[in-house]
Amino acid sequence: MRRSVMFLKTTREASADEVSKNAQLLGRAGFVNQLMAGVYSYLPLGLRVLNKIERVVREEMDAIGGQEILMPALHPKDIWETTGRWDKMEDVLFKFKGAGDRDLTLGPTHEEVVTPLGASVIASYRDLPKAVYQIQSKFRNEARAKSGLLRGREFRMKDMYSFHATQEDLDAFYDKTLDAYMRVYDRLGLGGGRTLVTYASGGAFTKYSHEFQTLTDSGEDRVYVLGDGRHGINEEILDDGGAMADIIGRHKGSYADGDEKKLEQVKAIEVGNIFKLGSRFSEAFGFKFLDKDGVAKYPVMGCYGIGPSRLMGTIAEVLSDENGLVWPEDVAPYKVNLMTLRADDAACVALGDKVYDALQAAGVEVLYDDRDARAGEKFAEADLIGCPWQAVVGPKGAAAGIVEWKNRATGEGCELPLGSWPW
RNA sequence: CGGGAAGUAGCGCAGCCUGGUAGCGCAUCUGCUUUGGGAGCAGAGGGUCGGAGGUUCGAAUCCUCUCUUCCCGACCA
Numbered sequence: 001m002r003r004s005v006m007f008l009k010t011t012r013e014a015s016a017d018e019v020s021k022n023a024q025l026l027g028r029a030g031f032v033n034q035l036m037a038g039v040y041s042y043l044p045l046g047l048r049v050l051n052k053i054e055r056v057v058r059e060e061m062d063a064i065g066g067q068e069i070l071m072p073a074l075h076p077k078d079i080w081e082t083t084g085r086w087d088k089m090e091d092v093l094f095k096f097k098g099a100g101d102r103d104l105t106l107g108p109t110h111e112e113v114v115t116p117l118g119a120s121v122i123a124s125y126r127d128l129p130k131a132v133y134q135i136q137s138k139f140r141n142e143a144r145a146k147s148g149l150l151r152g153r154e155f156r157m158k159d160m161y162s163f164h165a166t167q168e169d170l171d172a173f174y175d176k177t178l179d180a181y182m183r184v185y186d187r188l189g190l191g192g193g194r195t196l197v198t199y200a201s202g203g204a205f206t207k208y209s210h211e212f213q214t215l216t217d218s219g220e221d222r223v224y225v226l227g228d229g230r231h232g233i234n235e236e237i238l239d240d241g242g243a244m245a246d247i248i249g250r251h252k253g254s255y256a257d258g259d260e261k262k263l264e265q266v267k268a269i270e271v272g273n274i275f276k277l278g279s280r281f282s283e284a285f286g287f288k289f290l291d292k293d294g295v296a297k298y299p300v301m302g303c304y305g306i307g308p309s310r311l312m313g314t315i316a317e318v319l320s321d322e323n324g325l326v327w328p329e330d331v332a333p334y335k336v337n338l339m340t341l342r343a344d345d346a347a348c349v350a351l352g353d354k355v356y357d358a359l360q361a362a363g364v365e366v367l368y369d370d371r372d373a374r375a376g377e378k379f380a381e382a383d384l385i386g387c388p389w390q391a392v393v394g395p396k397g398a399a400a401g402i403v404e405w406k407n408r409a410t411g412e413g414c415e416l417p418l419g420s421w422p423w
Numbered sequence: 424c425g426g427g428a429a430g431u432a433g434c435g436c437a438g439c440c441u442g443g444u445a446g447c448g449c450a451u452c453u454g455c456u457u458u459g460g461g462a463g464c465a466g467a468g469g470g471u472c473g474g475a476g477g478u479u480c481g482a483a484u485c486c487u488c489u490c491u492u493c494c495c496g497a498c499c500a
Binding site: 011014037089109140270303374375376377379381383 | 424428429430433434435436449450457458459460461462491492493494496497498499500
């Protein structure tokens with residue numbers, strides 16, 4: 001993509017009342033544009049990143065047997081009354097009237113849709129297990145949207161739902177999903193101890209659920225790190241003595257009274273949450289299957305959520321530096337940000353065009369800053385946008401066919417002739 | 424939803440206290456000079472001062488109401 005024709009405007013200054021780093025950087029760099037509190041447009045650069053995050057999530061869900069579907073965002077009232085959540089989730093439901101004065105809402109989550117959907121396909125133990133997922137915009141009427149992409153009213157979410165004949169089968173799939181989630185964070189640059197598997201309250205059917213918490217001072221959650229540095233405990237269950245003994249014992253081998261008070265408290269962003277739902281929803285909808293023994297039973301379910309838009313904000317928050325964004329290769333909008341330094345220098349332009357063509361021919365995604373702009377402006381913008389590699393064609397090396405390369409994350413550079421790449 | 428702060432050009436701000444026809448920087452457009460880390464000079468365009476009501480001869484400025492945004496808290500199956 002040539003920068004000169006791109007739908008993009010970067011700015012030197014962030015909007016005054018954007019305090020959170022992800023909102024400032026993503027806004028300044030032209031990845032997103034705010035429409036109202038907690039609601040954003042994704043511009044070309046931002047959409048590329050969002051799509052790549054979703055691709056990573058999709059690949060990892062497919063790899064464990066998840067099957068992609070797409071459910072409606074628009075829901076009738078009755079399914080929500082069936083589960084009792086029309087009133088219970090009052091705070092977050094956007095409610096309004098449709099044609100014929102019918103009560104409607106926008107989906108903040110999809111158990112109410114997926115459970116009857118599962119029932120339409122599953123009638124026998126032979127139909128189990130099944131796992132379906134979707135990636136979609138979700139709507140929650142948060143009392144206070146805040147922190148840029150971290151807490152919106154409209155946001156992207158991958159939600160997977162699994163159906164099982166037995167608790168053991170659910171447990172096994174749940175563990176598999178947990179591992180898949182960790183692979184997602186690794187690929188997004190949030191692995192290697194940056195993201196903890198955290199024990200949180202489990203709800204009605206299990207002792208715990210698991211949250212995935214990325215460590216950063218800008219996070220709004222507080223978690224306590226267990227000794228292994230890979231697991232944590234959510235603040236909300238810290239006062240549960242039984243849970244403490246169980247969890248700490250599980251990771252340390254033993255538990256002594258008061259051990260939880262020695263844990264280090266850190267701030268983190270919740271970047272995923274997985275739950276065992278048991279038969280709460282299958283019972284609500286009267287969804288049964290016939291088991292081997294001919295007995296009708298309720299399938300047990302699990303649900304697994306991860307928010308691509310929040311992940312995008314988290315990456316911006318955690319991996320950026322003072323000059324701008326720093327994208328991991330798997331999700332960068334482009335692999336290379338190529339730039340010419342002099343639009344009036346024929347050798348520069350010619351070599352820039354050649355490098356651009358060669359990169360594209362090699363299948364490399366490249367953003368080519370071909371504008372008639374000053375060098376400093378191009379350098380600053382490239383750092384702000386944060387593609388993994390910068391390729392500079394300037395008057396110094398152009399005549400000799402030399403391209404200067406710089407790694408955005410490490411700052412390391414090298415000079416290579418046309419046709420050679422630094423990776 | 425409670426508390427706090429702020430709304431003036433696309434963005435960042437001054438002006439408000441002490442009422443008298445709205446200004447600066449960035450961005451945009453034109454010209455010239457520049458050209459390796461967000462250039463300089465000269466000129467140009469762009470604003471119902473968030474909205475409504477009120478006080479006044481006269482309101483960006485004073486008063487009332489309202490909307491919005493951001494921050495803290497509460498909330499976050």
